[in-house]
Amino acid sequence: MEFTKTPGWLDWYASPSTPKFKLPAGAVDAHCHVFGPGAEFPYAPERKYTPCDASKQQLFALRDHLGFSRNVIVQATCHGADNRAMVDACKASGGRARGVATVRRSISDGELQALHEAGVRGVRFNFVKRLVDFTPKDELMEIAGRIARLGWHVVIYFEAVDLPELWDFFTALPTTVVVDHMGRPDVSKPIDGPEFELFLKFMREHANVWSKVSCPERLSVTGPRALDGEQAAGMPSYRDVVPFARRVVEEFPDRVLWGTDWPHPNLKDHMPDDGLLVDFIPHIAPTPELQRKLLVDNPMRLYWPEL
Numbered sequence: 116m117e118f119t120k121t122p123g124w125l126d127w128y129a130s131p132s133t134p135k136f137k138l139p140a141g142a143v144d145a146h147c148h149v150f151g152p153g154a155e156f157p158y159a160p161e162r163k164y165t166p167c168d169a170s171k172q173q174l175f176a177l178r179d180h181l182g183f184s185r186n187v188i189v190q191a192t193c194h195g196a197d198n199r200a201m202v203d204a205c206k207a208s209g210g211r212a213r214g215v216a217t218v219r220r221s222i223s224d225g226e227l228q229a230l231h232e233a234g235v236r237g238v239r240f241n242f243v244k245r246l247v248d249f250t251p252k253d254e255l256m257e258i259a260g261r262i263a264r265l266g267w268h269v270v271i272y273f274e275a276v277d278l279p280e281l282w283d284f285f286t287a288l289p290t291t292v293v294v295d296h297m298g299r300p301d302v303s304k305p306i307d308g309p310e311f312e313l314f315l316k317f318m319r320e321h322a323n324v325w326s327k328v329s330c331p332e333r334l335s336v337t338g339p340r341a342l343d344g345e346q347a348a349g350m351p352s353y354r355d356v357v358p359f360a361r362r363v364v365e366e367f368p369d370r371v372l373w374g375t376d377w378p379h380p381n382l383k384d385h386m387p388d389d390g391l392l393v394d395f396i397p398h399i400a401p402t403p404e405l406q407r408k409l410l411v412d413n414p415m416r417l418y419w420p421e422l
């Protein structure tokens with residue numbers, strides 16, 4: 116099948132720099148995606164965008180270039196609940212990738228078991244309105260109950276303004292709950308303002324809630340961007356995001372994950388250099404101990420507990 120990219124689509128950056136920051140041994144890129152290729156794994160009819168292809172081979176090449184050992188491949192919304200591309204990548208990884216799927220309530224126990232055997236360890240519930248149509252909460256709760264029995268967790272993606280309305284649902288989930296991209300704070304608001312405070316309270320009061328401290332390139336308002344020539348001398352890229360992410364890492368060091376978010380769907384004004392994104396890590400996790408927890412211990416506990 117032939118697909119035409121969404122107008123204005125930015126392709127991932129094909130020649131990332133070699134990071135200056137040396138990742139600890141065994142580091143996990145705990146949030147990344149594969150897109151198609153569309154000719155082999157067609158994009159879903161209900162998708163809200165059509166991306167460029169981003170194959171498993173290209174993902175594994177990036178992993179090796181940046182110095183990661185493993186990937187967690189999160190089902191992208193452009194594939195809907197058709198998990199074939201993600202599953203194919205997990206199976207081809209030689210045990211070095213685990214997956215997070217999107218499923219509907221019609222999925223059978225046998226199909227869930229097959230996903231588990233392929234390496235899936237979680238399901239993703241998406242509440243970002245530009246990405247998905249609404250799924251009734253009773254359907255999601257039913258799915259959460261079924262996947263809890265497999266020892267899986269739930270990944271949630273939402274925007275900070277929607278947390279109050281989603282609070283009761285999130286806090287009733289029976290599994291570990293992993294928040295994508297810190298619940299998308301508005302970093303132009305004060306870090307000690309009510310919006311981010313509510314997110315910290317969510318984590319503080321619920322020991323089963325984890326957060327990915329990822330996607331500074333999506334959250335940043337002031338930059339500078341992680342692109343050659345756009346980094347201010349001696350300053351981290353996306354420095355307006357640093358205090359938010361660092362706060363979460365320092366307060367909840369055992370419940371944070373980091374990922375590149377490659378191939379960075381839906382960015383509108385620039386495409387980051389993934390090598391420079393890795394160089395962002397020591398600004399938010401300033402000590403070797405915090406770095407080891409963020410990049411190795413925490414993702415291994417969640418995705419490879421048997422190792």
Ligand SMILES: O=C(O)c1cc(C(=O)O)oc(=O)c1
Nearest residue numbers: 190191192193246376380381
């Ligand atoms: O903000 C986004 O556009 C976005 C989209 C997706 C997806 O389409 O799955 O995943 C992400 O992690 C982020």
